[in-house]
Amino acid sequence: MTNGKIEKVAVIGAGVMGAGIAAQVANAGVPVLLLDIVPAGAAEGGDRSAIARTAIERLKKTDPAPLMSEKAARLIEPGNIDDDLARIGECDWIVEAVIERLDIKQALYAKIEAARRPDAAVSSNTSTIPLHDLVAGLPETFRLNFLITHFFNPPRYMRLLEVVAGADTDPAQAARVSRFADERLGKSIVRCKDSPGFIANRLGVYWIQAGVVEAIDLGLAIEDADAVMGRPFGIPKTGVFGLADLVGLDLMPHINASLAKSLPPADAFHALNRDLPLIGRMIAEGYTGRKGKGGFYRLNTANGGRVKESIDLATGAYRPSARADTETLKEAGRDLRALFNAPGPVGEYAWRVMGRTLAYAAGLVPEAADDIVAIDDAMRLGYNWKEGPFALIDRVGAAWLVERLKAEGATVPPLLEQIGDRKFYRVENGRLQFFGLDGDYHDVVRPEGVILLEDIRRRSQPVLKNGAASLWDIGDGVACFEITTRGNSLDDQVLDALDRTIKLVARDYKALVIYNEGRHFSVGANLGLALFAANIAAWGEIEKLVATGQKVYGALKHAPFPVVGAPSGMALGGGCELLLHSDAVQAHAETYAGLVECGVGLVPAWGGCKELLVRWSAPGKLPHGPMPAPAKVFEMVSTATVSKSAAEARDMLILREGDRVTMNRDRLLADAKARALELVEGYTPPERVEIVLPGPSGKLAMMMAAQGFHKRGIATDHDLVVADGLADVLSGGDADPTVPAAEKDVLRLERETFMRLARTPGTLARIEHMLLTGKPLRN
Known part of the structure; x- marks a missing residue:
């Protein structure tokens, strides 16, 4: 660590999360050592680092891609705990991402303490074990440098990083790791208390469990349930059941059991945490969600078909998926109070799930977080909600929410009583402010170096x-x-x-x-x-x-x-x-x-062809001559890369x-x-430049390549029509290849070719299909 900077990282545990964290560190251009155990039965002289090495190879093939480039993959070095643990002494930050068992983690920490540099930070990616349990009995030198950094999966794409510092954690060390995670790893830092489930999973698991249980109790179809939990609340269209499929049904019982074990007896989660035989049966039969044979939703490919099916919560049998009944949602629009009051199961479901989730969120301050902003940020960043729960309460009205809770005899969190008929957020003198536990409003403060429009x-x-x-x-x-x-x-x-x-x-x-x-x-x-x-x-x-x-x-x-x-x-x-x-x-x-543009039957016509030709024609980019640059641009643009x-x-x-x-x-x-x-x-x-283009012979070469793809069934008939127009632009058309083309000449060809293609039935069909389906038409 030079001047407090983190210049090399070790990740111990090469499972999905550990490997994903290592990938994001490498994406930042930082070398990372990825360690795991020696495989059982590995012979001397064999690949004792096979687990980590296999994880790196898997990263290169996973979709969506955890790695941003091939170069990033080369920054991850595989190793194993038995032979290479001493090398963590080279690292400024050691991330533990092993199995969620306290005994295994603490045994590893003892080894880390013996091998790490005194100024190196150590953190756990745990999502279930409290920090004070993790460091119990460990030396002060370890506790000073230890914190929890809870990444969300997949680490490249999920912006949330929950950071928990312990009573003994050096604030400077926590700040150093947070700054690196913010600036280099692209994470939005939410500081959490050392409480069960921290913030996002504490609230998110409650919400998912409520969504599943209440749909079963109300006899609601899962399509209807997901429609209610989606757009009206600014939540992704996966809703509850689609999200459970995405995360994996097999994780639900483990996460629920962990929360139930650590939450106080009076917590509202316990009333929802009941055994669900349907989910147990689905897991046993391999229906664990998208990573399994299907989940609440599945794609039935029997007899060569592709039929989307949904599970019937009452019978446990699959049936063809139906369109959600959205009439009630249309009538309510963005008026959440109207949705909560809507007669019938849709309104009742909205209230039982989201009304109670909002109340539960209000009870997490100050237990899980110091303020409402941390709660809202955690749900926006960790669960992709458009608005956090307190922003949603502002849409409903805190006083109305309290009145409804009291009418049902439900417990009202003190924060909801305290705010009365005010809002949790307001704008004062052009500044966004939030309601604090002290009863005053405070400016929402952005991290240093952040400007938001x-x-x-x-x-x-x-x-x-x-x-x-x-x-x-x-x-x-x-x-x-x-x-x-x-x-x-x-x-x-x-x-x-x-x-x-x-x-x-x-x-x-x-x-x-x-x-x-x-x-x-x-x-x-x-x-x-x-x-x-x-x-x-x-x-x-x-x-x-x-x-x-x-x-x-x-x-x-x-x-x-x-x-x-x-x-x-x-x-x-x-x-x-x-x-x-x-x-x-x-x-x-x-x-x-x-x-x-070729995907919709057109060519770039606002100077895109011209600009790429200039860039790929620059000295040192490609072999010298008039053909390499147009051929490269043709390859990229014709395939809509x-x-x-x-x-x-x-x-x-x-x-x-x-x-x-x-x-x-x-x-x-x-x-x-x-x-x-x-x-x-x-x-x-x-300055304006001239471009050397290959002329008719260059166009012929490009079209020969396109026709080769057509013969192999890769390019369609209209692809050839579009390719002909693109090749005309990139070759310079009928121009003399010995005379460099001016930028205006290429722009003219772009414009003429665009207009010629726009008149073709094939292109009009592609545009219409794209607008209707969002997908390209292969005609």
């Missing part, structure tokens, strides 16, 4: 705004362009706002960041508008939109100020082209970028040398702003 919105007005985008002043002479359409799709209003932004920033600001806090940076052009225009033969309007996009994107690239694209999630089609026209990219690690991470986007040259990656989503805007300010001094716009 949602906070800027509360305290300021946009500099520029229309129905599709806004421009915000984020301080220090930097403006932020935010797309606000559904999926942050791109249309004429977005382009108009961006055009006006370029002029305004040139006059009043130093730099521009393109960023938003939606799920995705941009899913690309609005296909619905394009299809509508095509159906009424408004070809002039479509061509105008293409030309406008080329003009605005070109103005963005050559603006007299630096532009930094800051993507997270999907950056597809026109969204990817925005990044290609930025001076620099500060990407969230989970950025999935690519030019996907999308990066599975920012690291892969770098391999595709969507990110370049000098572009940077932010691991923590909450730090993306601050990092992008800092990058933009770095570029200000001495900034000059990029």
Whole structure:
């Protein structure tokens, strides 16, 4: 550890969680030692580290991928506890992720204490064993450096990290690990008390158990139950039963038993924790969820079919899945009080599960957490709820909730009594505040180095705004362009706002960041508008939109100020082209970028082909000559390749040398702003370049490759039509290959080819199919 930095990590335990934690450490570019036991019967001279080595190989094949790149895999070194434990002395942080048995963990801790450096941190990934039990009887030197770091599965994708410090834990050590997990591993840290189940699982397990038990008691179909527990409350559409299938039914009895053992006798969980013979039978027969033969839901592939089936909670038999009865949900809309009051089993189920879950959450402060923000953050980050329980209580009304609980003779948590008819959250002087146990409101404080656009919105007005985008002043002479359409799709209003932004920033600001806090940076052009225009033969309007996009994107690239694209999630089609026209990219690690237009029968036409050709033609990227760059771009674009991470986007040259990656989503805007300010001094716009293209012979070579795929059944008939158009653009068409092509020439080919393909029935069918199903049509 140099200057308090964590530069190497050891993970002990190469199971699913341990290997996943090791993968995320490697994703951060940090070397990691992965250790497990020596396999039973391993002979001297055999592979005594086979368990860890096999786990690393499994990481490379798992989907969704735990690793962000092949390079990351090379940073994980396998070993075994018997032969290699002494090597933890090289490590700054040792993570224990072995079986949930106190005796095994404590025996391992004694060995770790003998081998680790005195300043190295040690943590457990336990989700069930209290910290004070883990360190009981261990020396003070160990207790000072020990904490719990509870990752959620899969560690790459789940942002929550629950951190528990003990009575003897050195606060500086806890802060050091938390800072590393935040900045390097991309985790949002929620500090928990040393209480059973910590926060997310304490509340989440109660909610799941309530959801299952109450559906059985009310005789509700699981489709209806999941519909109630999903969209109305801002919970993923998996609801309760779909989530149980995802997590694994076989884990439910173990987690419930652990909580029941450690919770105080008066805890409300005990009333729900009863034996469920149906689940026991399903587990015994291998119906453990998605990892087994199926769970509450399954896909029946008998006789070559693919029929989605659901279990009948009353009979235990599978039946074809039915559409949920959503009439009551439609009538209630977003009015949760109306849903709770709705007559019939749907309203009763909503109340029995969520009404009581909200009350249970209110009882966890201060037992499990110091404040309501920690509870809400844990459920948002750990269970993907859109809003935490206290934000949901604000929608219902705390006073109403108390009245309903009292009418049923239920226990009312003191916090609910205390708040009365006030709200748990409020905005005061442009600042978000939460209700504290002292009866006062306190500012929600972001970690140092975090800037959120949602906070800027509360305290300021946009500099520029229309129905599709806004421009915000984020301080220090930097403006932020935010797309606000559904999926942050791109249309004429977005382009108009961006055009006006370029002029305004040139006059009043130093730099521009393109960023938003939606799920995705941009899913690309609005296909619905394009299809509508095509159906009424408004070809002039479509061509105008293409030309406008080329003009605005070109103005963005050559603006007299630096532009930094800051993507997270999907950056597809026109969204990817925005990044290609930025001076620099500060990407969230989970950025999935690519030019996907061929999937809907079109070609990139806002300069995407041109920009990729320029990048792959740069010296040193590919062998010299006019053909390698077009061939590489043809391969990527014709197959609609999308990066599975920012690291892969770098391999595709969507990110370049000098572009940077932010691991923590909450730090993306601050990092992008800092990058933009770095570029200000001495900034000059990029010069326009010429590109050497191979001409007709190059197109012929590309089409021969496409026809080969067609003969093998990989490419469809319309794929060949689209490939022909793409090859025309990338080869330079009929141009003389001895004369370098100007950027405007490639843009013209993009535009002409796009319009030609847009008129074909095959392309119109692809667009319509994508809009209806969200999936590409193979025609």
